Amino acid sequence: DTEVTQTPKHLVMGMTNKKSLKCEQHMGHRAMYWYKQKAKKPPELMFVYSYEKLSINESVPSRFSPECPNSSLLNLHLHALQPEDSALYLCASSQDGARPTDTQYFGPGTRLTVL
């Protein structure tokens, strides 16, 4: 089973709102990722968690706050976003992120619109 689930599928929020994106996997993977994808562009890495510790932050603004409560869950907390943050947010997981063979499996994404 190579399923990564994400909720919600769609989210519309105002610039003063606080919301969270959720990601879950039950493959026993120990590395989890958040990507941001704008239309007609490839995904851009935002954060990487390895063994529940934040290992990579690609200089993401602080209005995005990741959280990894346990090895199966990954959250992305959103606060005071800007309209340019509207995008598809993809979550992925992989076995442990330590080898070049480590395949990342993606969830269906959350389409975020910031008004």
Place this chain on the structure above:
Amino acid sequence: AQKITQTQPGMFVQEKEAVTLDCTYDTSDPSYGLFWYKQPSSGEMIFLIYQGSYDQQNATEGRYSLNFQKARKSANLVISASQLGDSAMYFCAMRGMFSGGYNKLIFGAGTRLAVHP
């Protein structure tokens, strides 16, 4: 610097025919992985196929095969017997010991494939 190049923004193919999507890469690392993903309009990134830098044989997964030419630094995806459901964006990606370690997957710009009946 590590880089993935997909030079075909769009391709079309007749149903049941084969199509090749091009991908070239640049890296100085000896150990790396090459991946192809499919992204339909629904948005999900679907893993298709993987090739390791030390693999001697080209990878195959069902109708997908990866034409790996290490000396030319190319990793083209071949889809045989195209189906209407193959219409999607296809991304070539590379993973290796870049800044941040193996965790970082870098993507090409993508190729949009349209399969015509």
